[in-house]
């Protein structure tokens with residue numbers, strides 16, 4: 001192993017798959033050997049079968065769909081406000097001075113702790129779920145974007161002024177294209193964050209969604225269902241992440257040049 | 259008539275913290291640059307050369323004095339003063355052609371016209387075939403050629419260059435000097451070129467302005483009457499040598515002063 005030297009594509013895939021195999025093997029050993037009792041930890045095979053049944057007979061597709069819509073919905077709402085606000089804070093320092101202290105404070109408020117409050121305020125419907133995701137994503141995203149935009153290269157901004165740009169032109173033609181790849185990357189990371197909040201939002205007062213299925217399964221001690229639910233979240237999260245990454249690489253290929 | 263006129267311009271940078279004293283970068287400067295002059299500003303590093311250029315470019319405001327271009331006071335940066343910086347400042351998300359057209363697009367010029375102009379300057383800086391390359395795919399010398407083309411495409415009244423070849427290796431730098439001088443001999447432009455390299459200052463200039471050590475002020479001005487078109491071989495002529503000897507002595511004194 002040499003420091004910082006990338007590995008070939010084939011070996012990278014092989015290594016990544018190897019760990020999954022190791023993980024499943026460990027899981028099988030723990031559950032099959034009886035080291036952990038069956039009713040606490042279902043076997044991988046049992047989980048796979050139950051997972052299949054969830055989709056085939058228990059309408060789990062609807063739950064997954066609801067969960068995805070809540071995450072994406074809350075995330076998009078957060079992004080629609082956070083992106084312009086973050087950009088404004090990044091370029092106009094008085095706006096930053098106005099919002100930054102509060103947003104920094106709000107970022108540390110745990111989104112999950114808002115669940116009981118939100119149930120009182122907006123009920124147990126979709127609004128509550130969307131709001132939890134929104135709170136979880138919004139402040140983080142705003143700060144990240146403000147920081148990215150603040151990091152705009154001053155020399156490029158000056159070059160644009162000497163080429164005849166006014167402030168609006170500099171924002172449109174230098175700040176935005178320069179920050180776009182990093183903003184897209186921040187969106188990708190924060191979408192991942194959204195996934196970690198959804199289950200909490202669905203644990204209380206939901207009649208559908210992956211989190212709802214998990215809560216129901218807990219009452220029945222159906223660990224196979226719980227694990228299947230967790231794995232599905234992992235897979236959907238991973239898929240959205242990979243898709244996001246691909247789109248970013250395609251849109252901003254210039255930023256990958258070395 | 260002189261195109262650029264700098265009258266009593268000085269610059270003091272305020273100290274940032276309480277116990278940091280303000281930096282006096284430029285003492286009051288008077289300088290007239292005539293139409294189609296190629297002046298080079300020569301001085302040891304830290305003497306305020308970049309500050310002067312940034313004042314003319316409108317990227318800094320003078321502490322005192324006034325700067326006029328064609329008889330009107332300059333206010334802020336503008337397309338009438340093209341700038342080539344020492345650091346590479348091409349827009350990394352735009353290819354060579356798009357970089358060169360940046361200012362033209364800002365003016366709202368028709369695409370066909372943009373194309374015509376960019377074609378001309380791409381050819382002039384020898385980058386045909388590289389139109390679709392991105393800055394990171396180019397060498398340092400090529401990037402600076404694009405930067406020169408980008409500034410010239412805007413057809414500025416004056417071209418300001420701040421040690422544009424300072425980061426290049428020696429061979430490339432000499433080629434770039436010839437290229438820029440060739441463009442100037444053909445196109446006739448008013449140019450203000452900052453450098454700390456004596457050969458470079460003499461080779462390109464119709465007039466060399468020598469700066470003193472910080473705080474900067476003009477120490478001497480020297481006309482360079484070497485004939486045009488100039489070829490690099492001019493550097494071995496006795497006239498060139500004589501100018502070089504004189505400037506070397508001037509600069510040496512300032513460099514020693516700057517060091518103490």
Ligand SMILES: Nc1ncnc2c1ncn2[C@@H]1O[C@H](COP(=O)(O)OP(=O)(O)O)[C@@H](O)[C@H]1O
Nearest residue numbers: 271281283302303304305306307308309310472
């Ligand atoms: N923005 C600034 N704030 C404070 N001091 C500055 C600033 N820009 C330049 N200076 C100071 O002014 C002096 C002249 O700098 P500069 O014009 O860059 O010199 P040169 O280009 O001749 O090397 C230096 O001492 C430098 O530290």
Ligand SMILES: [Mg+2]
Nearest residue numbers: 307308420421
């Ligand atoms: Mg300098």
